[in-house]
Amino acid sequence: MASHYNTPDHSGLQVVPQHHDGLQAVNVDGIEVDYRTAERPWDHPSDKNGKFLVQDHGENVTGTPAAPPTPQNIICGLRKRTFYIGIGILGLIVIAAAVGGGVGGSIAARNASQPQEQQTPPAPSPTNRPKTSPLLQESALAGLNWKDASNDTHFQVYFQSRDGAIMESAWNSTGNRWTVSRITDPGADIKPGTPLAASAGFPHVNTTWDVVKNVYFTGSVGIIERQSPFKEARGVWGNDNLSGQYTSSNRSLILAFWDQNFSNRSQNLVLLYQTLGANSLSVSRYFSDRTSDLPWTVQQLSLSILDGSPLALARSGNPSTRSDTRLYLADSNENLMQCQFDFQTGNLGRLSPTAFKLQAQAPLAVIPRDNTGFYNRDTLPECARSAPYTHLILFASLDRSSLSLVSWNCSGGFVDQTSKIRPLLIVPDRPKRTYLGLAAPQPDGLANNTPSSGRVYVLFDAGDGPEVEEWEAPLGGTDAAWEVIGPVPVR
Incomplete structure (x- = not known):
């Protein structure tokens, strides 16, 4: 309240408004905002006839000079207190920004020095998105093919699942569909990423019995032979005689070949692999005929090969002529090699080098095709009379992003035929592929x-x-096109 009044008469007291710059009282109609400049302060009003009157600028109602305005503490157009509060807030903002920038820079520097896998993973892409396949990423591949007494065609494909089990995807021409099943027992001793091989034949070369399938893989006890029918029980798998007898090296692949001679009822079951501590090739062989049934024997071949060399074996002619086979592998310099191989004795013959490269454990398959039908008696090469097959050699590129195809026959040698499979490799709008395995099913003992x-x-x-x-x-x-038959179910 104001402390001075214009009349000594105290009988009628009046309320004197407090001093606020920019406010004025107009009669008794209320308070309004003064929109004039702040440099024109208003003096206190006087009462006259019981009313509040507005003073003219610079004088009071009596005409005497007005008191000078109260000095204001103003800095940069702001009251002193407001100015210092603003300065304080601005200082806090600057300090907070400096601290935040320092912390952020420290975190960024620390993250940059960490291994990639410790940082926040990137969004999934076609190459790093979560895997949905039930197959083990390091799975190998093996296959079988034969035609039974009822003229029914059979195809089997073997692979390893994520839980370590060995699986079979089977197709026959009667059912005309694939079925997937497990061939190993739960908790079986199986090496993750084990090599796989398969062979098929008639027990004791007796065609009245069911065809027997043998699948080979490795465990802590060595190479394991899984067989079905097991002990003549159809649909049952069990470990057969070879299991645990031989141990392969850590990077070794396995190759199986079962030859059966229906004329004298003899058979040779051959297994090729690398042994621990040696980069040469070992051959385990089982032989039986009408009068003898010999135990498994092993011999080491005098051939230095690449540690983890790919292995493939294919006949060069009709098995009824007992013609030799060709063994494909990589030498210690990663060169693709072809060797003559006598499966009856386990001995190696002529060695033929090639200009093609083959890395350790690279996918490799050889498909034999009989091309004698494209010749007549006069044009058939002399060598093709005993070795008429053309070998189609399929293998992965060094980075496994593609496949290469090389053909071989006795008269033409090795020829690059990769252009023949290019339509299967380069497909518009198809995701890029990494090739992990190849398997060309051989009729082996059923040939x-x-x-x-x-x-x-x-x-x-x-x-x-x-x-x-x-x-x-x-x-x-021939120059005919390769074909994609379709996907093979794996679940």
Whole structure:
């Protein structure tokens, strides 16, 4: 309240408004905002006839000079207190920004020095998105093919699942569909990423019995032979005699070949692999005929090969002629090599080098095709009379992003034929593939009545994990197109 009044008469007291710059009282109608400049302060009003009157600028109602305005503490147009509060707030903002920037820079520097896997993972892409396939990423591949007494065609594909089990995807022409099943027992001793091999034949070369399937893989006890029918029980799998007898090296692959001679009822079951501590090749062999049933024997071949060398074996002619086979592998310089191989004695013959490279554990498959039908008696090369087959050699590139195809026959040698499979490799709008495995099922012991099917199974990863696709090579290694038959179910 104001402390002075204009009249000594105290009978009628009046309320004098407090001094606020920019406010004025107009009669008794209320308070309004003065929109004039702040440099024109208002003096206190006087009462006259019981009313509040507005003073003229610079004088009071009596006409006497007005008191000078109260000095204001103003800095940069702001009251002193407001100015210093603003300065304080601005200082806090600057300090907070400096601290935040320092912390952020420290975190960024620390993250930059950490390994990539410790930082926040990037968003999934076709190459690093979560895998949905039930196959183990390091799974190998093996296959079988034969035609039974009822003229029913069979195809089997073997692979390893994520839980370590060995699986079979089987197809026959009667059912005309694939079925997937486990061939190993839960908790079985199986090496993750084990090599795989398979062979098929009639027990004791007796065609009245069911065809026996043998699948080979490795465990802590060595190479294991899984067989079905087991002890003549159809649909049952069990470990057979070879299991645990031989141990392969850590990077070794396995190759199985079962030859049966239906004329004298003899058979040779051959297993090739690398042994621990040696980069040479070992051959384990089982032989039986009408009068003898010999135990497994092993011999080491005098051939230095690449540690983890790929292995493939294919006949060069009709098995009824007992013609030799060709063994494909990589030497210590990663060169693809071809060797003559006598499966009856386990001995190696002529060695033929090539200009093609083959890395350790690289996918490799050889598809034999009989091309004698494309010649007549006068044009058939002399060598082709005993070795008429053309070998289609399929293998992965060094970075496994593609496949290469090389053909071989006795008269033409080795020829690069990769252009023949290019339409299967380069498909518009298809995700890029990494090729993990190849398997060309051989009729082996059933070759007397089952010609090579020309099928090859391709294991690849296009981003979702391993998948299997079935391809078919043209007859006789001709210029006809390769075909994709379709996917092979794996679940």
